[in-house]
Amino acid sequence: MADVIDIRGLALTYERDGRRTEVLRGLDLAIQPGEFVAIVGESGVGKSTLLRVLIGLAQPSAGTVEVRPSPDRRESRLPPMALVFQDSRLLPWRRVAANVGFGLEWRGVPAAERRQRAQAMLDLVRLGDLGSRWPHQLSGGQRQRVSLARALAEEPDVLLMDEPFSALDSLTREDLQDELLRIRQETGRTVLFVTHDIDEAVYLADRVIVLTGRPAGIGAEIRVDAPQPRNRRDPRLAETARALRAELSQRSAEL
Amino acid sequence: MTRLRRTVLAALGLGLFLLVWEALPRFGLLNAALVPPPSAIPAALASEIRSGVWLAAVLSSLSHYATGLLVGSLLGVALGTASGMFRLVEDLTAWIVRLIRPIPGLAWVPFAIIWFGVEPAAAVFIIAIGVFWIVFFATQGAIRGVDRDLVEVAEAFGFRSARARLVKILLPAATPGIMVGLRTALGQAWMAVVAAEIFGVPGVGQRMMQASSLLATDIVLVYMLTMAALYGLIDSAFVAAQNWLLRWRT
Ligand SMILES: Nc1ncnc2c1ncn2[C@@H]1O[C@H](COP(=O)(O)OP(=O)(O)OP(=O)(O)O)[C@@H](O)[C@H]1O
Numbered sequence: 164m165a166d167v168i169d170i171r172g173l174a175l176t177y178e179r180d181g182r183r184t185e186v187l188r189g190l191d192l193a194i195q196p197g198e199f200v201a202i203v204g205e206s207g208v209g210k211s212t213l214l215r216v217l218i219g220l221a222q223p224s225a226g227t228v229e230v231r232p233s234p235d236r237r238e239s240r241l242p243p244m245a246l247v248f249q250d251s252r253l254l255p256w257r258r259v260a261a262n263v264g265f266g267l268e269w270r271g272v273p274a275a276e277r278r279q280r281a282q283a284m285l286d287l288v289r290l291g292d293l294g295s296r297w298p299h300q301l302s303g304g305q306r307q308r309v310s311l312a313r314a315l316a317e318e319p320d321v322l323l324m325d326e327p328f329s330a331l332d333s334l335t336r337e338d339l340q341d342e343l344l345r346i347r348q349e350t351g352r353t354v355l356f357v358t359h360d361i362d363e364a365v366y367l368a369d370r371v372i373v374l375t376g377r378p379a380g381i382g383a384e385i386r387v388d389a390p391q392p393r394n395r396r397d398p399r400l401a402e403t404a405r406a407l408r409a410e411l412s413q414r415s416a417e418l
Numbered sequence: 419m420t421r422l423r424r425t426v427l428a429a430l431g432l433g434l435f436l437l438v439w440e441a442l443p444r445f446g447l448l449n450a451a452l453v454p455p456p457s458a459i460p461a462a463l464a465s466e467i468r469s470g471v472w473l474a475a476v477l478s479s480l481s482h483y484a485t486g487l488l489v490g491s492l493l494g495v496a497l498g499t500a501s502g503m504f505r506l507v508e509d510l511t512a513w514i515v516r517l518i519r520p521i522p523g524l525a526w527v528p529f530a531i532i533w534f535g536v537e538p539a540a541a542v543f544i545i546a547i548g549v550f551w552i553v554f555f556a557t558q559g560a561i562r563g564v565d566r567d568l569v570e571v572a573e574a575f576g577f578r579s580a581r582a583r584l585v586k587i588l589l590p591a592a593t594p595g596i597m598v599g600l601r602t603a604l605g606q607a608w609m610a611v612v613a614a615e616i617f618g619v620p621g622v623g624q625r626m627m628q629a630s631s632l633l634a635t636d637i638v639l640v641y642m643l644t645m646a647a648l649y650g651l652i653d654s655a656f657v658a659a660q661n662w663l664l665r666w667r668t
């Protein structure tokens with residue numbers, strides 16, 4: 164199948180006060196439709212930067228990012244990707260439902276349809292009753308669900324997620340991980356998921372990519388063979404996690 | 419309990435104040451023609467209302483007030499937003515602002531009269547200038563202080579134009595700060611009303627000057643208290659509107 168995202172030779176240099184920091188260099192990555200890819204790497208390696216390039220918040224200094232929207236996507240002109248930020252970043256002056264419908268506004272989706280779609284997404288993340296609340300009336304986990312619903316409302320070809328669960332307690336986090344897997348099952352979305360939690364990456368993803376180096380590129384790539392739905396205690400997952408940890412510590416030792 | 423206590427104390431204090439005020443002229447400690455006792459006010463108010471002067475003065479002052487407030491805040495929000503959003507505008511206007519800003523509102527009176535005559539427009543002009551600066555600076559600061567992260571949300575969801583950024587993020591996010599400026603302006607403009615009318619534009623200020631030249635101090639007092647009461651009403655209404663508008667905050 165044709166890749167939905169094809170990144171070749173991507174490089175990115177930040178410039179600030181005349182000082183240049185090359186964060187990414189020579190990064191190649193291809194993602195197939197329906198894949199769940201996790202990206203791990205130590206703090207500051209450039210994981211968020213990669214997502215920012217994909218969503219258009221940062222401009223690459225070299226290389227190409229090719230996105231091939233699905234055919235029906237191309238007609239609807241909806242953006243091919245949507246991002247879930249690490250901190251939920253809801254707009255505090257909008258009620259929950261209006262936050263979920265936010266991304267649809269600039270496409271001129273009529274208000275009635277927007278409300279309908281927002282409600283469907285809230286149902287999907289199991290917050291169907293909370294549409295009329297203000298963001299400050301939600302718990303951290305609920306806020307993250309709303310943020311996920313806001314991204315899903317775009318019906319993106321690729322869902323980008325930047326450490327979406329890392330600020331949550333472990334119970335809520337596992338809850339949301341399962342929720343995400345269920346939603347992915349139901350919607351068949353392609354997911355690119357950044358995390359620094361190796362167990363999380365292994366539990367969720369079909370493929371885990373290790374970002375290493377300064378500037379960073381793809382250091383290693385490991386497939387997770389256990390079929391979905393998975394059991395957290397599956398020894399195959401533990402095995403893969405062990406291999407990933409070894410890979411990461413070896414890579415950082417090389418630096 | 420403590421709240422009730424405080425209300426009682428406040429009422430007690432006010433009662434005492436009125437009592438002393440009443441006693442001083444009544445026992446001849448102060449000249450009643452210069453300091454009329456509070457008991458003289460109801461009669462004065464009644465006669466002002468009966469003659470229709472009170473309503474006319476209040477309405478005309480309120481209309482200067484509302485128009486000046488509207489013009490000043492609209493301009494203040496518009497220019498404050500422009501200079502908060504665009505570095506170019508800020509830099510271009512920096513010294514102009516520094517030059518004009520320190521001129522007191524009342525220093526504009528000569529020009530107000532030359533340009534507009536002794537007409538309502540002159541009063542509106544004086545009031546609007548005071549309001550403008552307060553709202554301008556409040557808006558500029560609020561727009562500049564908007565969280566970059568929220569602007570990024572808009573960009574990530576496809577809102578790339580300056581207009582979309584303004585409407586979807588900057589203005590709503592800056593509303594609390596703008597409201598603080600507006601509330602300050604509300605009080606400032608009320609003060610400017612009297613000052614602007616003292617020069618003869620019909621309204622409360624003009625009526626007070628007339629009364630004072632006739633030594634009708636009780637009538638002067640009627641309008642002083644009228645202004646205090648109206649301001650209390652206006653400010654309460656504004657705070658109620660503000661609370662409703664900002665109900666999304668914790
Ligand atoms: N706007 C910027 N200007 C200059 N340097 C930046 C900017 N944003 C990020 N960087 C630098 O780029 C590098 C990569 O940052 P990035 O946020 O992508 O890391 P990350 O892998 O997401 O880290 P974390 O796991 O802590 O979120 C860091 O060294 C950071 O200091």
Ligand SMILES: [Mg+2]
Binds near residue numbers: 210211212325
């Ligand atoms: Mg990051």
